[in-house]
Amino acid sequence: MSDQPKLGDRSTAIELISNTLLRLGFITAPSDIFDEKLTQGIKAFQQERGLTATGVINEITARSLEEARFKLGDRVLSFNFASIMRGDDVSNLQDRLIQMGFNCGKVDGVFGANTERAVKEFQKSVGITSDGKCGPATLISLMRLVKTVSGGAPNQLRESVKHSVRSPALANKVIVIDPSWGGEFTGESANGVIESEIVFDLAQRLEGRLIALGVNVVLTRSANNSPLEIDRIKVANSVNADLVIALKVDSYKNENANGVATYFYGRDDKGVRSVVGERFANLIQREICARTDLLNCQTHAKSWDLLRLTVAPTVRIDLGYLSNPKDAKRLATAAFRDQLAEAMIVAIQRLYLSAEDDAKTGTLKISDLRRAGLRN
Template sequence: MSPTSNFPLLSLGDTSPVLLATKGQLARIGLNVGDTESPVFDQAFDYAVRAFQQERGIICDGALGPETFAQIELARFRLGDRVLRYDPVRPLRGDDVAELQSILSALGMYTRPIDYVFAQVTDAAVREAQSGIGLRADGIAGPVTLEGLRAVHRGTNDGNVFALQERARVNASGPSLVGRIFVIEAATAQSDFATTLYPEDLAELANQHSSDIGRRLEGRLAALGAATVLVTAQQKSDDLADELGASAVITINLDASSSPTANGAATYYFGREDERSVVSPVGRALAELVQKEICARTDLLDGRVHARTWESLRRLRTPKVHVLPGYITNCADRAALAESAIRDRIAEAIAASLQRLYLREDSDPPTGTLDLSAFQARR
């Protein structure tokens, strides 16, 4: 902190032009410094200096000396005021660096003492964090990285790192679907719901309807600029979405029951009903959106959203939802799904849900009203 050693030692009753800048800096961090336009070290400013010294854990004597000036210099920046990166010649120092180190420490990525200095260890921790939340690992703590880290840090009470990374990816990305990858699995009931018994005369019809909804969804997402991979049970690869770095997996099947009265649409995500910390937060958010959109755009009964720890949901790092828009064994559902317009609305509902997942709250329209044409990618 050698630059501060050139400052004079100032205390109550002194007058110096240096006090104008110093008062401004202390006022900016919320201290009552009295008259910020006066170069006089008055009683109000003495109280402010003592409060600052006490807060920073240094000698509380009311005097402005090298140590206090050094701490005031560190307090100049709040996290986000400037872009932070490693400079081996003149490493950045400040409270913003300390706050960044604190966030990284809470996530287990920075294990050294909080020292206010953006050195190699902090650079390595930033790169590790960026990689973990799906961002380019360049070591630059700019707006996108900070938003992602803040989202992770705010969500630490949601449990595992997998969940934190999911939330951060959504918060750190923009609203556009252009360039995103979505995996659509259609008619995969024989592998995902092996214990669900489909009547032989209806199994093929269920597959046809599921596949048709999947194709319609594929077309809508393509129009929004997203890349899609549509797979069936025969083509399915357990790790495909993770390998592709997909944003989400949407599985579409029809349900079946031994009771002909069972009906309605339902959506499933990875989680436990009895333990909120075991969850895919993006999967949960997407499932809730899908369920609301389907029920708003069709007359299908609301079978609600459900958390499940099924292997088909938990084996991926990529957020995944199972969408079951009706029972093939129910006469009313079967008749509704036989209409191409209904299958079209279901596909529209899922596409709208994926778009809404990435919209800011202030620009997210009410359920059932999102017009996807406004988001279509310009070719």
């Protein structure tokens, strides 16, 4: 949507939004006007989808509402590189395939090459034409054979096993760091701190420490450019990353908002979560809160594109609020950014340690990792 609907607006687009929310059970009666009831329905939809619950129909929410229109069976699903199909019908297909042990990657609602390959494998297994398209014959076979197991569990197990066999050494791992350029609030704070500069400086401090430990580090931007999110996602996927870490600083109209929060991929409505992403988010959140005085705003499952479309486990860390004078003052201090970098490094290493080799939160130091030989 080019123009965001506002309270009191009427249009055919608002009618379509209303009908979608009605079908999904977020409102109880259709409407052709953007009123408070519709706003509350949008907030509930956003919350369930793992989006920020604002009640505003921004680009991400509009796309999610469009995807929510489709039920499995509404259309023939297929892979087309020039025009990728997205929707809840794709999510449902992926969920069913995973339940039966066919690996299509994340349940992300995107019909890509992995999903096509899983469909072909399924079709072969049931003796129907193996064309990778999900049409009537494939749907009938799916309905007949799908097992009653917890949605996404096999895929979560696969992700966990894949991670568990990796060496605890950081050497030769590929970690992508994605320093935010800035979002809705990109100006200077009361303390003259600019988000794009702060997070890029932190990214460089993190990069230097990781390189010293033998990690291959990829930054998604330089000091003076701002690639689109889809391009940054492509970079992360093209280098076969082991982890992706997005760095951001938040802002809010109320200066009392403060603290650090970490996000990982998950959709509670689908029962889907990145097992490794969630564990990594918890480790980072705990290490930062143990080593700094930032308020603990917890970890949260979200379905933002950066978390959903990256192949590697991905987290986004919101490192305080520039709109809060105390948080801004902390972030403006080089020594504080060093503390943040060390907390992240230790969390990365703890992610790869077995339970018996792990240590208590806030106790490991980078020098401990070197002495333990974990850089080789």
